[in-house]
Amino acid sequence: MTNCVIFDFETMSTDRVNGVVLNMALLVFDESKYISDPYTYMELVEQCKLIKFDVAEQVEKYKRAICKDTLAWWGNQSKEAQKQLRPSADDVSIEKLYDFWMDNTVNYNIQKVYSRGNTFDPIFFDYILEQTGFNHSDAVKHWTVRDTRSTIEGMAWGHDIKNSFVPEGLEEHFVAHDPRHDIAMDVMRMQTLAQALEG
Numbered sequence: 001m002t003n004c005v006i007f008d009f010e011t012m013s014t015d016r017v018n019g020v021v022l023n024m025a026l027l028v029f030d031e032s033k034y035i036s037d038p039y040t041y042m043e044l045v046e047q048c049k050l051i052k053f054d055v056a057e058q059v060e061k062y063k064r065a066i067c068k069d070t071l072a073w074w075g076n077q078s079k080e081a082q083k084q085l086r087p088s089a090d091d092v093s094i095e096k097l098y099d100f101w102m103d104n105t106v107n108y109n110i111q112k113v114y115s116r117g118n119t120f121d122p123i124f125f126d127y128i129l130e131q132t133g134f135n136h137s138d139a140v141k142h143w144t145v146r147d148t149r150s151t152i153e154g155m156a157w158g159h160d161i162k163n164s165f166v167p168e169g170l171e172e173h174f175v176a177h178d179p180r181h182d183i184a185m186d187v188m189r190m191q192t193l194a195q196a197l198e199g
Helices: 041-047 055-060 068-074 079-085 094-105 121-131 148-155 179-198
Strands: 003-011 021-030 049-052 112-115 145-147
Touching (some): 021 094, 041 179, 049 094
Parallel strands (some): 003 112
């Protein structure tokens, strides 16, 4: 068993230190299942855990900022993805991020921590934990950190396959920029390539 976790933020800024975050999804998965007991896409989406954050509190209490360019970018995304922008009764303080992470990872022997790129989501994670009084190294050990773009491109070396490819048959199910779908799709990409390499 190779327990991994993958996570993704949706944000309202590209400022990784002071930008507003909308939500975060995470998914614990087992790489050894790629061949022996493959995941289905919707199984992965349904297993994702999601936390949605209070935007107003981030701006008022923590002086985090919304970027106009990012807000304009959201205006060009799908209606399904834009639903994340709406405030809801389930929105919580960014102070809950640490507990959310620990509650969903502490019972697993996490060997790898994936994100789409190590210069974006992990930086948001670090600074939010620091700003809310937590130590990042208590949540993530630095030697476990990986990124899926590099992994996918490494697995596909020598072939004309983009790291953003969507495996056949999943196009109609994928909601880009919904963090649950984004992380589930990256796991499916890695699983698809692992199966191809095995064959």
